[in-house]
Amino acid sequence: MTTMTDSSVREFKMPDVGEGLTEAEILKWYVQPGDTVTDGQVVCEVETAKAAVELPIPYDGVVRELHFPEGTTVDVGTSIIAVAVGDGAAAASEPVQEAVAEEPKPEGRQPVLVGYGVSTSSTKRRPRKGAEAPAAAQTPAAAIQAELNGHGPAAPAAPAAPAAPVSGDRPLAKPPVRKLAKDLGVDLATVVPSGPDGIITREDVHAAVAAPEPDQAAAPRSEPAAPAPSPSAPASYDTTRETRIPVKGVRKATAAAMVGSAFTAPHVTEFVTVDVTRTMKLVEELKQDKEYTGLRVNPLLLIAKALLVAIRRNPDINASWDEAAQEIVVKHYVNLGIAAATPRGLIVPNIKDAHAQTLPQLAGSLGELVSTAREGKTSPAAMQGGTVTITNVGVFGVDTGTPILNPGESAILAVGAIKLQPWVHKGKVKPRQVTTLALSFDHRLVDGELGSKVLADVAAVLEQPKRLISWA
Numbered sequence: 199m200t201t202m203t204d205s206s207v208r209e210f211k212m213p214d215v216g217e218g219l220t221e222a223e224i225l226k227w228y229v230q231p232g233d234t235v236t237d238g239q240v241v242c243e244v245e246t247a248k249a250a251v252e253l254p255i256p257y258d259g260v261v262r263e264l265h266f267p268e269g270t271t272v273d274v275g276t277s278i279i280a281v282a283v284g285d286g287a288a289a290a291s292e293p294v295q296e297a298v299a300e301e302p303k304p305e306g307r308q309p310v311l312v313g314y315g316v317s318t319s320s321t322k323r324r325p326r327k328g329a330e331a332p333a334a335a336q337t338p339a340a341a342i343q344a345e346l347n348g349h350g351p352a353a354p355a356a357p358a359a360p361a362a363p364v365s366g367d368r369p370l371a372k373p374p375v376r377k378l379a380k381d382l383g384v385d386l387a388t389v390v391p392s393g394p395d396g397i398i399t400r401e402d403v404h405a406a407v408a409a410p411e412p413d414q415a416a417a418p419r420s421e422p423a424a425p426a427p428s429p430s431a432p433a434s435y436d437t438t439r440e441t442r443i444p445v446k447g448v449r450k451a452t453a454a455a456m457v458g459s460a461f462t463a464p465h466v467t468e469f470v471t472v473d474v475t476r477t478m479k480l481v482e483e484l485k486q487d488k489e490y491t492g493l494r495v496n497p498l499l500l501i502a503k504a505l506l507v508a509i510r511r512n513p514d515i516n517a518s519w520d521e522a523a524q525e526i527v528v529k530h531y532v533n534l535g536i537a538a539a540t541p542r543g544l545i546v547p548n549i550k551d552a553h554a555q556t557l558p559q560l561a562g563s564l565g566e567l568v569s570t571a572r573e574g575k576t577s578p579a580a581m582q583g584g585t586v587t588i589t590n591v592g593v594f595g596v597d598t599g600t601p602i603l604n605p606g607e608s609a610i611l612a613v614g615a616i617k618l619q620p621w622v623h624k625g626k627v628k629p630r631q632v633t634t635l636a637l638s639f640d641h642r643l644v645d646g647e648l649g650s651k652v653l654a655d656v657a658a659v660l661e662q663p664k665r666l667i668s669w670a
Contacts, residue, residue, distance in 0.1 A: 206284045207262060209277035210255055212244070220372055222246045223271045223446060224278065233261045241279060249578050250542060259283035271446060371398040378454065379403045459603050463519070463640040467600040468649055472657045473621055475631040477501075480663045489558055494565035497616065498536075500663060501656075502588060503560060505611055506532060506553055507669050508655035509586065515652045516585050517608050519642050526643045535587035535604060536564070538571040546604055547576050548584040557666075588613065598634040608644055611656065612636040633660075 212222055222244040229241045240252040241261075259281040266272055369386040370393075371379070378400055379386050389406045391398040435442070445453065477500050484495045509516050509532055517528045534552035538545055547570070549555070549563045570576050586607055591599040592615035601610045614634040621630035637653040659665045 206282055208257060208259065208281050208283050210241075210279045210281060211277050212272045212274050213253070214274045220374055221271050221273050222251075224266055224268055225250060226268055227264055229261050229264075229279075231261050231263055235259060235261060235281060245542065246578065249545065249576050249581065250574050251578065255279070255281065257281065257283050369398055370396050375400055375403060377458070456602050459605050462521075462605075463603055464642060465600075465603065465638050466641045466644075466646070466649065467636055467638040468646075468653050469598060469634060469636050470653050470657045471632060471634045472660050473623070473630045474616060474633050474660045477660045477663050478616070478631045490561060493558060493561040494568065495561055498588070498590065498613075499557070499561050499564055500666075501611075501613055501660065502534060502536075502552070502564065503557055503666060504656045504659035504663075505586070505588060506534065506560075507659055507666060508652045510553065511655055511669065512648060512652050514648055515609050515639070515644060517643055518585070518606050519608070519640060529585045531585070533583050533585045535584035535607070536567055537587060537589035538568065538576075539593075540571055540574060540576075542574065545571060545576055545581060546584060546587055547571060547580040548587075550583070586610065592616065592633065598636040600636060601638050603638060603640060607640075609637060609639040609649070609652070612638070 214220075223246075225243045225245050227242050229235055229239075235241060235255050236258050237256060238254045241255045243250060243252050245251075262280040262282050265276075265278050265280070272278055369389065370391065371386055375398055376386065378384075379389070379398075382403060384403050384406050386398055386403075389398050389402050392402050393399045474497070477497060480500065481495060481497055484490050484499075513530075514528060516532055517526050520527050531551050532553035533548040533550050535546040535548040538547065547567050549560070549567060552560060552563070555563060567580075570580070584604055584607055587601075587604050587610040589599075589601050589610060590613050591601075592613055595615050598614035599612050601612045603610050612635065614636070616631050616633045618629050619632040620627050621632055622628075623630055635653060635656060637649060637656075639649045639652075655669075659669065
């Protein structure tokens with residue numbers, strides 16, 4: 199294989215497009231070898247564990263090579279595209295199989311959509327096949343119901359058996375891997391690393407969990423526990439009766455977060471059934487108000503405002519548990535998360551500083567959040583820093599559910615379907631609009647009294663929405 203050393207070829211590496219992410223899947227290439235690109239031009243779309251993001255190229259030039267096809271999951275810091283710049287652009291039509299020139303850091307460049315990437319000192323180029331590796335060094339009135347109810351010398355390319363971490367040294371692992379190991383109760387010192395430079399990967403942690411005996415997990419593996427089937431080997435299941443779907447992207451991150459939350463925070467869920475007839479009438483009145491012209495007005499808007507009022511009256515519910523410091527962190531702001539189902543899976547973007555917004559401002563923020571999620575344009579930043587969440591399970595026509603907390607939050611409110619039901623009103627049985635609310639909370643920092651007060655306050659506002667004025 200020919201190695202290109204022309205300094206005019208730049209390698210664009212997979213950046214960290216979200217806090218702490220380690221990999222991303224290339225969904226679509228927008229350029230091909232031979233295409234001319236300009237600084238800031240989007241060259242591909244990638245999906246992380248949090249969102250789909252478009253990546254802009256940071257310089258002008260001509261595409262020399264795409265290192266990975268669509269559908270490939272690539273580690274952060276790995277070069278994904280080679281671009282000839284300056285004098286090298288004139289020779290862009292020449293066949294080049296690989297370029298290994300170091301990518302200089304941009305000076306004074308501002309990111310277009312996502313961060314430029316990790317520094318060159320903290321990442322290394324992944325060895326390519328056949329080459330030597332470097333040495334180690336919601337809607338109108340007709341749809342209101344649906345909306346409410348709705349991340350040196352050359353060394354062999356692949357060592358035969360990775361060495362276990364040196365006794366007494368801190369094992370090498372990225373923060374997400376350390377968190378995974380902590381959640382699963384795995385001691386990283388006993389894990390055999392398989393990553394470059396002895397870094398422990400998530401697969402290594404899962405392998406340690408699956409090992410039948412702890413001694414076997416700590417010992418170097420001379421051969422795999424189970425031989426991998428050859429490409430020509432028949433599938434071990436009936437493809438006409440089963441379909442296997444790889445777990446990756448948003449679904450993979452959601453699964454890991456929910457398992458970590460469920461087995462870390464002791465969940466308690468309380469329920470209350472509420473007459474929301476007056477709330478539904480207020481929704482119709484607000485739709486006719488000129489102040490709300492062009493804004494999304496639906497029951498979810500008033501439910502969100504009711505929760506914000508309840509948090510103001512009971513601020514200790516808006517907190518998180520710091521395990522390392524053994525402290526309860528009470529937040530003096532509310533970043534209100536709204537669970538949204540998208541084609542790529544469930545995401546929870548949040549409205550920053552929702553506590554400080556007026557009702558019309560909150561309506562505008564909710565409308566923008568829903569539109570962005572539907573278009574698949576929610577950014578990783580919009581899904582970070584949430585403090586409390588609302589999820590509308592009633593979209594499926596069910597009464598309510600027992601939601602699992604988002605990691606780092608202490609409470610989540612589930613809203614069930616709004617249905618016309620017989621209800622005792624002013625001493626008589628009448629048809630009323632009724633729904634069931636469910637509040638799950640972290641029992642380490644929220645006791646039954648506090649959780650009950652919050653849920654009761656939300657219910658009281660929805661039964662008598664005039665309290666929005668007197669309590670706000």
